[in-house]
Structures are given as structure tokens and as C-alpha cells.
Amino acid sequence: MDRIRIRGGNVLNGIIPISGAKNAALPLMIASLLTDDTLTLENVPHLADVEQLIRILGNHGVDYSVNGRRENQDKGYSRTIHFTARSIVDTVAPYELVSKMRASFWVIGPLLARMGEARVSLPGGCAIGTRPVDLFIDGLMALGAEIDIENGYVVTKARKGLIGARYRFPKVSVGATHVMLMAASLAHGQTILENAAQEPEVVNLADCLNAMGAKIRGAGTSTIVIDGVASLSGARHRIIPDRIETGTYAMAVAMTGGDVLLEGARADLLENALQVLARTGTEITTTNSGIRVRRNGAGVEAVDVTTEPFPGFPTDLQAQFMALMTKAKGKSRITETIFENRFMHVQELARLGANIKLDGQTAIVEGVERLKGAPVMATDLRASVSLVIAGLAAEGETTVNRVYHLDRGFERLEEKLSNCGAEIERISA
Numbered sequence: 284m285d286r287i288r289i290r291g292g293n294v295l296n297g298i299i300p301i302s303g304a305k306n307a308a309l310p311l312m313i314a315s316l317l318t319d320d321t322l323t324l325e326n327v328p329h330l331a332d333v334e335q336l337i338r339i340l341g342n343h344g345v346d347y348s349v350n351g352r353r354e355n356q357d358k359g360y361s362r363t364i365h366f367t368a369r370s371i372v373d374t375v376a377p378y379e380l381v382s383k384m385r386a387s388f389w390v391i392g393p394l395l396a397r398m399g400e401a402r403v404s405l406p407g408g409c410a411i412g413t414r415p416v417d418l419f420i421d422g423l424m425a426l427g428a429e430i431d432i433e434n435g436y437v438v439t440k441a442r443k444g445l446i447g448a449r450y451r452f453p454k455v456s457v458g459a460t461h462v463m464l465m466a467a468s469l470a471h472g473q474t475i476l477e478n479a480a481q482e483p484e485v486v487n488l489a490d491c492l493n494a495m496g497a498k499i500r501g502a503g504t505s506t507i508v509i510d511g512v513a514s515l516s517g518a519r520h521r522i523i524p525d526r527i528e529t530g531t532y533a534m535a536v537a538m539t540g541g542d543v544l545l546e547g548a549r550a551d552l553l554e555n556a557l558q559v560l561a562r563t564g565t566e567i568t569t570t571n572s573g574i575r576v577r578r579n580g581a582g583v584e585a586v587d588v589t590t591e592p593f594p595g596f597p598t599d600l601q602a603q604f605m606a607l608m609t610k611a612k613g614k615s616r617i618t619e620t621i622f623e624n625r626f627m628h629v630q631e632l633a634r635l636g637a638n639i640k641l642d643g644q645t646a647i648v649e650g651v652e653r654l655k656g657a658p659v660m661a662t663d664l665r666a667s668v669s670l671v672i673a674g675l676a677a678e679g680e681t682t683v684n685r686v687y688h689l690d691r692g693f694e695r696l697e698e699k700l701s702n703c704g705a706e707i708e709r710i711s712a
């Protein structure tokens with residue numbers, strides 16, 4: 284299995300191009316199941332999750348073709364991809380495919396809306412909590428779907444089509460909001476979703492669905508109104524820049540020091556996290572071409588954070604921020620409210636010399652003078668990259684094992700960081 288080897292201690296200087304957002308690309312690709320026309324997506328990142336979803340969609344009958352120079356396609360540059368689901372050849376999403384990635388469960392919405400049936404394996408994904416699917420089931424049932432769980436599969440039918448309804452999510456869920464948006468777009472009549480997720484990825488999906496002919500208002504607020512339409516057409520749509528990748532590299536610069544332009548990044552997608560970073564003493568400026576992050580030799584202040592649904596501090600940046608706080612001046616409290624088991628990076632950061640104590644859902648981080656390189660391993664995507672950041676600021680050599688987690692969500696990570704002066708390389712097994 285590949286590993287990442289880092290020799291820490293270098294400051295970061297230069298330009299890091301920000302890729303298209305994984306968490307926007309996945310639901311947008313799934314939306315291609317809603318129409319027999321071509322959905323063209325621009326700025327699709329080259330990531331393991333995207334490739335896996337291409338395979339899953341292919342199983343249902345989605346053809347795809349990639350624009351761009353052939354030599355770029357395999358090297359991992361964001362691309363334009365055309366997805367066409369002329370006909371749905373299979374409404375079953377099997378365990379072997381869905382268990383590898385949580386988001387693949389979301390095909391349940393479009394398959395049910397377009398075909399009146401779906402049989403989708405319960406999902407896998409990052410091991411950061413129990414991650415049930417009750418909200419998807421309740422929401423689709425509110426639209427008139429019949430649902431049973433059989434042998435690890437969610438089996439659903441709506442032979443006469445889905446019917447618009449008012450549904451209030453008992454808890455904010457990004458994935459369940461995506462699925463309800465897609466399903467309700469082809470339902471008969473009006474659907475009103477309350478307590479919906481307000482994440483930029485939800486807005487990106489709603490904008491794309493509207494370009495395909497859907498009638499959705501209010502995406503980006505907690506109440507979304509969808510007037511169902513009989514069919515959707517193709518469209519051309521651009522994926523937003525990845526706000527988690529943006530925040531991750533911003534925290535890397537805050538930790539190592541230096542001056543980096545995060546090219547193509549959009550500050551409005553992560554205002555809360557940028558404000559938190561500014562409070563640590565990191566200089567953040569928005570320019571025409573992206574976000575510039577600077578930190579001199581003065582070190583970072585300790586800041587408390589609590590993860591929350593958007594527009595709050597994102598759970599997907601919690602691990603990276605904890606890495607930063609391990610070298611802060613003083614004590615910070617980091618509270619995780621979204622996932623009940625998202626502290627697996629704590630014991631790995633401790634291998635590098637971090638001083639962190641857990642008190643329920645709160646991590647108390649006492650900043651230390653220096654971290655020292657060590658072999659580490661993480662069991663989820665954002666935890667893995669938090670170890671990369673910590674390794675960049677640690678003395679000596681850090682080896683991050685199980686690199687496949689990083690490949691799920693970070694396009695050309697080693698190249699982007701080494702272009703800015705980091706000593707980082709992939710060691711192929």
C-alpha cells in the first residue's frame with residue numbers, strides 16, 4: 284500500500300490551485316440519473332471517489348465521456364465530463380459498490396423518482412460514526428414511497444410516482460437534503476423541505492437541477508420549496524471550488540508559516556473557518572484570483588471551535604484545525620457535534636508529540652513547542668490529511684500510511700504541496 288513521506292520544517296510559499304469540490308461533484312454526478320439527456324459537469328476533480336461513482340453510475344446505465352487532453356486525464360487534473368443516462372438498465376445498487384462510499388447511497392433518490400423503484404445497499408464511507416439512513420427513509424416515505432429493509436438493502440417503490448409533501452428534517456442532513464431535492468424535482472406537486480441543509484454543495488446541486496428544468500427555490504436557506512416537473516433535460520454546470528481543500532491548505536500554511544495563494548478559492552464558501560483562522564493570527568486576504576494566506580514567525584493563538592452545520596465551522600475541517608492547535612500558544616477546546624466518533628486522529632497526533640485530552644465530544648488541546656516526526660495512520664479522509672499537515676510542521680520524518688483515504692478527497696496533494704516548498708513524496712508499495 285502506498286505511503287506519504289514528509290520531511291517537516293519547511294515554510295510554504297507559492298500558489299496552490301483549488302480543485303472542484305468532491306462533495307459537490309458526487310451529488311451532481313448522481314443527478315445525471317434523472318434525465319435521458321446529457322449532463323455536462325465542468326471542474327470535476329480527479330479523485331478515487333469520483334472514479335468509484337463513475338463505476339457505480341455505469342452499472343445503472345450512465346455513459347460518460349471526458350473532455351480535455353488525453354494525457355491530462357490520467358494525471359489528475361479537474362476535467363469536464365459528459366454523463367448520459369439514456370436508459371436506466373438496473374435499479375439495483377449492489378453492496379460491493381455502495382459499501383465503499385457513503386454518497387453512492389444517494390442514487391436511491393433519482394432511481395426512485397425516474398423508475399418508480401430502487402434497491403440500494405446500505406452505505407459505507409468514512410468510519411466516523413454510525414451514520415444511519417433513517418432521514419432518507421422518512422423523507423422518501425413522506426413523498427409516498429413504500430420502503431422495506433431486506434438483507435442489508437433498502438428496497439423502495441413508488442409505482443404511481445412520488446407525491447409532493449411538506450417534510451421537516453428532524454436533524455440537518457446534507458445527504459438527505461440532496462436526495463429529497465432530486466426526488467421531489469420529479470414528484471407530482473409541491474414539496475416543502477424544512478430544516479434543510481444549507482451547505483454550498485446543496486446550493487450547487489439545486490442550481491444544476493434548475494438548469495435542467497427543475498423548479499427549486501430557497502436552496503441555501505433552511506426552507507426549500509420544490510415544484511415537481513414531469514421531466515428534466517440536460518444542462519451544463521460548473522462544480523464549485525472545494526471549500527474543505529481550501530480550508531485544509533489554509534491551515535497548513537497557518538501551521539508551517541509562509542505565504543500562499545489558494546487559487547480559485549471562494550471565501551464566501553468558508554467564512555466561519557476563515558474567521559477562526561484569522562483569530563489564530565493568520566492573515567487572510569481575498570483577492571480576485573483566490574484567497575491569500577500568510578503567517579510570519581509569530582506562532583498561532585489558541586482558539587476554541589465547535590463544529591456545526593453550514594454556516595458554522597465544518598466538521599470536515601475539525602481534524603485539520605486540531606492539527607494546527609497542537610502547536611498553538613495555549614489551550615484550545617474543539618467540540619465535535621456532527622459525528623459521534625470523529626476523533627480518531629487524536630491518538631495519531633499524539634504519536635507526533637501532541638498533547639490532547641478527550642472529554643466526551645470535546646478535545647482539549649494544549650499547544651506544544653515542537654512536534655516530532657513518526658509513522659502514523661488514519662482511518663478516514665480528513666483525519667489523514669490532518670496528519671499530513673502536522674507532519675509538515677514536525678521536525679524530522681513523518682510517514683502517513685493508508686494513503687487511499689487521501690486519494691478519495693485530495694487531488695494531487697503531494698504535487699500541490701511540494702510546488703510550495705514542502706518535502707513530501709509518495710512511496711509506492
Ligand SMILES: CC(=O)N[C@H]1[C@@H](OP(=O)(O)OP(=O)(O)OC[C@H]2O[C@@H](n3ccc(=O)[nH]c3=O)[C@H](O)[C@@H]2O)O[C@H](CO)[C@@H](O)[C@@H]1O
Binds near residue numbers: 386412415419455456
Ligand atoms: C459526500 C459528502 O458530502 N459527505 C459530507 C456529508 O456527509 P453526509 O451527508 O453523510 O452527512 P449528514 O449531513 O447526513 O450527517 C449529519 C448527521 O446526521 C446524521 N444522520 C444523517 C442521515 C440520516 O438518515 N440519519 C442521521 O442520523 C449523521 O449520522 C450525522 O451525525 O455531510 C457531512 C456533514 O457536513 C460531511 O462531514 C461529509 O463530508
Ligand SMILES: C=C(OP(=O)(O)O)C(=O)O
Binds near residue numbers: 306386408599665
Ligand atoms: C466524511 C467524508 O466523506 P463521506 O461522507 O463520503 O464519508 C468527507 O468528505 O470528509
